[in-house]
Amino acid sequence: MIALVFAMVWARRGPALVLAVLAAFAVAPAVAAPAYLRAAGRVVAAGQVAQAAPAERTVSIRADDKDHRAAGTGPGGGVDLSTTGVSLVDLPGFRYAYSAEFATVGLERDDRRRTRLVQRQDVCAHLVMVTGRCLLGEGDVVLGEQTATRLKLVAGQSVSLSYAVFSKDPDVMEYTADGAPKRFFVAGVYRVPDPAEAYWGTHGYFAPDELAPGEPAFTDQTTFALMEHGDAELGVDGWAGPGALDVDRLPALRAALDRLGATVADLGADLSVPGTTSAGLRLESQMPALMARIDEGRTTAGRIVPVPAVALIVLACLAILLAVAAVAEVRRPETAVLALRGARRPHRWLLATGESLVAVLAGTVAGALAGQWLVDAVVAVRWPGVGADPHPGSFVYAPLAAAAVVLAVLLAQGATMLRPVSELLRRAPAPGRWAGLTVDILIGALAAAAAVQLALGGGDLVGVGATAPALVMLALALLVARALRPLAARSGHRALERGRLGPGLTGLLLSRRPSTGRVFALLVAAVAVSCYLVAASDVAARGRQVEAGLGTGADRVLSIRDTGRNQLLAAVRAVDPDGAFAMAAVRITQTPGEPPLLGVDSSRLPAVASWPGGGAADPDEIVAALHPEAPAPLEAPRGATVTLDVTAADFEHGKGVSMDAVLTPADGHGPDVVAPMGVIDPGRHTYTYSAAGCAEGCRLNALRIAGGNAVLGVHGVLTVHGWGSGDPAAWRVTEGGRLSAAPDGLRIDVTSLDGLPEGLLVQPADVPWPLPIVATGTYVPGSVTGLDYRQVPVTVAGRLPAVPGVGAPAALIDLEYADRVSADGAPTPGAQVWLSAKAPADVLDRLAAQGLEVTADIRAGQTAARLDRQGPAVALGYAGLVAALVAILAAGVLVLTAAAGRDRQVEDLSALRAQGLSRGAMRRAALWAYPVLVAGAVPVGVVIALAGWAATGWALPLAGLDPSPLPRPSWPSALSVLLAAATLAAVLGGTALLAGRRTLRKIR
Structure with a gap:
């Protein structure tokens, strides 16, 4: 029996080959989807790592080394990060540097500014010495180039530095010495070639302070330890070395980072006990944010990839059902003869299904291998260097897809095997209307359930939700296909009545074939799925354009200090x-x-x-x-001195007010000027403030009037003379004041400053x-x-x-x-x-x-490149691949169904030709049967694709799981859908026409 089955396969190897290919189309996506998800995860991870900020490539452990002088312990009581820090930060492939620092005074002339004395491991390897040399012995220090120029220091000089603390006393607000001074030798003057280098960590060594550019004074560990000091900040910074953030190392890195967090938390809890001399450890890193983005990208891809995969599997199973049913229909006489000769039902089933099952088994093996190979090829072409990383886990769903294919074969054969012999011998058996209607109702119910589950689940494309797009479009296609055969029969009869033999015969041939409706449904569903996937890719691509362009704001955006x-x-x-x-x-x-x-x-x-x-x-x-x-802004008189002529009256004793003038240099050079005039004395007085920034003129932003701290019931009258117009309409006042005109100026009635900690503002009305x-x-x-x-x-x-x-x-x-x-x-x-x-x-x-000073440079092109390596864009690469495969699948179904019914069609048309049918009519009937199906399927499929998009497209996370608030497109462009429809029409129509030409060549 088995030998007979293989002989049947060999004898009809053409259809068997096509069936094997269809089975491969069903199994391949079941393997390719998990394989592609694994590859997509690698692509997403590699893209995020490549675009990661320096802070996301580093990890730091910090500790506050408390003042050991009072406790009587040695330096760094508690955990000594200089010896144990690197053992804590045990991340594979990372490099490390120990650091310590505290504030000092003695170098700067202004005690509001401190000098950061820093000891950092291997610092000389990352500095360029402008003059002098780097650190060699105890007492050496190197200063920054700008600091040395500003303070007029050169290599070879000596300076004294003292440990300092910041006094928060409102009357002081500056750094004060809190330790014995130490003499330092200025060994050299340095320049930093790359302040953003990962080596420097996140300490912000070179960020500008309020009064001058930031440049630490670097010394060595011995000098740092010997200098008398109080609290110090200790740290160990780790940064990724070459290959440390490679995709294959990320799982081990993630586990090591988790272990590090737990260790630091335990040690920090132990060290934070009151009375110890070292504060708890702190772990600082933005690497978890990088890992979170990688996880988000993988999750997004995991929600998108199953949608096209399920659609291709469903269409492939339907194609196999149609193909096997078409072959079984042609072979009804063989089945009838087997039954008449007394073959038992199991033997009849084996002979009927064995040929198809052998082809399916071969296609299953080929599809499983092809699915992985196809993913490997796509990744190698689109993302070279990342690697697909094949894994046996990709084949876990292959048996399920193979079982679905076998079930489709058995269902298709069962429609024939369960018919009585008398019906099998009929040339045109009655169609199984109830069985087909039952299948359609079942698919429609599944589609409705999936759509409802998707809506109730908030668009979660997991489980049944992932099948919603495919089932909705397939159900609509089957519903439309229900009307095809009656319409074909009606149009055929009307064409014959009008004497148009070619169209009439085409319509009648389509109406008489039981498979016509199913083939049309599959073509419609294939067009719908392809256009749906094209729509998803188009919407996502235009959304990425919006985020790269509108989200960035301009072609290039520079952040300024x-x-x-x-x-x-x-x-x-x-x-x-x-x-x-x-x-x-x-x-x-x-x-x-x-x-x-x-x-x-x-x-x-x-x-x-x-x-x-x-x-x-x-x-x-x-x-x-x-x-x-x-109105034009109010300009102050030019000069390096700001002068105000003010009269104060009616203020109670002890409840006076102060006044500040806030001015902006007219030429834009230099910062704004806040000119404090002090407390306004009773009577008329002139108040001055030296403001070099106003030498070329300033505009007045505001006069700021404030009372004393915790003083209530402040009220009185101020008159400002000689500044602009005395017309109150030319001014604006905030709550607590009232404006009116004075004989020679502007009268300001201070009604109350209670509850106004910022005081009263009087501003020129120079803006809308x-x-x-x-x-x-x-x-x-x-x-x-x-x-x-x-x-x-x-x-x-x-x-x-x-x-x-x-x-x-x-x-x-x-x-x-x-x-x-x-x-x-x-x-x-x-x-x-x-x-x-x-x-x-x-x-x-x-x-x-x-x-x-530019601190960051973001370009729209760079943003677009980054988005192209994120989860949605990578996942939709698989959708594009499936859209092409669906078109090929539909073309294969056309070839197979045309081949299965070719002998019967040739026989019918040959008989009509012998009875006088013209060659032109016969040619049109042979050529246009399947192209007519394609011509109807393409526009209907486009409409169903748009309906499916309206029902389920909103659930696709095309912008990621946490999209930025931008108005992204929600519908595909008409051009992309029309191009997809035209391409499908050309491919499927060309295939149908070639199949018709082959039929035409066989007609005598």
Whole structure:
């Protein structure tokens, strides 16, 4: 019997080969999906590591070494990190450096600034000596180049340093010596070639202090230990060496990091007992954030990859069901003869199914191997150097897919084997309507259940939810296919009635074939799945474009060291006077819970910023809304001295007020000037303050009036003479005051300062009030937090779908106007310079020449490259592969079903030809049967793909698990869907036409 089965396979090896290929299509995705997920995890990990910030590649253990002088212990009582730290930080492939530091005085002329005395292991290997030499013996110290120049020190000189502590006394607020001075020999002057090098850890050695650039004084361990000192900060910094963050090492690194965290927590708890001389250890690292992003990418890929994999398996099983049913239909006479000759039912089943099962078994083995090989090839081409890392676990689902294929074969054969012999001998047996309807109802119920589960589960594409897209589209395809055969029969009869023999015969041939509806359903489902996957890839790709462009804000965004807002504006305008490629921007800090606020030099928005789509307002309209005409700012008289002529009256004794003038240099060079005039005495007096920054003129931002600490009931009258207009309409006052005109100045009635810790502000009315902003969506704030952290009333003057660089909800404000109403005079964090693609290559040098220090450089292209290595983009590579395989599968089904019914079709058309059917009509009937199916399947499939996308596409995590607040596209572009449909029409239509031509050649 087995020999007979193999003989049957060999005799009909063509159909057997096609069936084996279909079985391979069902099994291959069951292997390829877990294999691709494993490879995708490696790709995601490698991409995240490559894009990781230096702080995410380092780990540090810190300890506060308490003042051992009072306790009478030796240095570093408790854990000695200089000897035990490296043994704690046992991370594979990492390099380590021990460090210790404390504050000293004696070098700087201003005791508000301390000198960081640092001992760091192997420091000389990471410094370039400008003059002198590096550290050799006890008492040596090396100073930074800028520090030496500023303090006029050279190699060979001696300096004295003393341990220092910071006094928080309001009357002191400076560093004071707290130890015996030690004499140091300045061995050399250094320069740091790479301040961002991982070796330096996260200590911020070279970050600027408030008064000068940061440059520690480095010494050796012996000198550090011998110097009398109190509290010191100890640390061990580890940074990744070559290959330490390779994908294959990440699991071991993660486990070692967990062990390190537990060890440090235990030791820290022991050391934090009151009375010990060393504080608990602290583990500092951003590496867990890197690991979390890798896990997030893998999780996202794990939710996307099963969707196309399940769709391909379902379609492959349906294709096998159709193919085997078509072959069984052709071989009905063989089955009838076996039954008439007395073959027992088991033997009949073996002969009927054995040929198909042998092909399926061969296809299963080939598909399992092909699935892994295909993933290996894709990874090698798209992500060379990462490696797919084949693993036996990829084959765990292959038996399940093979079982589904065998079940499809048995179901297809059962429809024939269970029929009576009399029906098997009929040339055109009655179709099994109830069996087919039962299958359709079952698939429809499964689709509905999967869709409901997906909705109730919040879009969790796990388990049954992963089958929802495939089942929904297949159910819709089967529903449409139900109407095909009646429509084909009706159109065929109408064509014959009109004398159109070719179309009429085509319609009748399609209506008489039991497999026509199923073939059409599979073609529709294949087109729908392919277009659905193309839609997912298109939506994800355009979403990544939005995040790279609109999310970054501009082609290039530079982060700037804290600087004054007016300095930032002036510097950028000096670098780009025409406003062609550069724009100043500040991310204005808001209170928790408030949407972000972005301040920009609004006149440059159209030329620099990435603009949101989706019907966003014209950039010029936004500029006009943000920066309407306003009065000119109030200019102070030029000169290096700020003078105020003020009369004070009606203030009670002991309840006077002080006044500060907050000014901004008109040329933008130098920080804002806060001119304290002190306590205002009764009567008329002139108050002066030396302000070199105002030598070229300053504009007045605010007069700040404050009472004494804990003094209540302050009230009185101030008259400011000679500053601007005395018209109160030209000024603006905050709560606690009232303005009116005086004969020779501005009268300020101080009504009450109770509950006003920031005092009373009097400002020129040189900006629109409330300040105009542009907000997103329906966000309507009454006020926002300004640059000086005060609440500023605003009005919404325009709307955008999203604010560039920030997203939605958010707001946009003009930076110049926001600066004019600020009254702090302090440098601003979050300063940025946005650049367009037209920015010159030397733009960083130009900005540096204007005094701006760039701390980070983010490019939209780099962001796009990073997004292309994240979970959604990597996972959708598999979706694109499946879309192509689905098209090939559908073409294979067309070839197989055409071959299975070719003999019957040739016989029928030959008989009609013998009875006088014209060659043209016969040619049209032979050629266009299957192309007509394709012509109907493609548009219907596109519609079903869009319906399936509406029902389930929202659940695909195409932007990751925690997407940024940007208006990403939710529907595919018409062009991508039309291109996919046209490609499928060409492939499937060409296949159908070739199959028809082969049939035509056999007709006599």
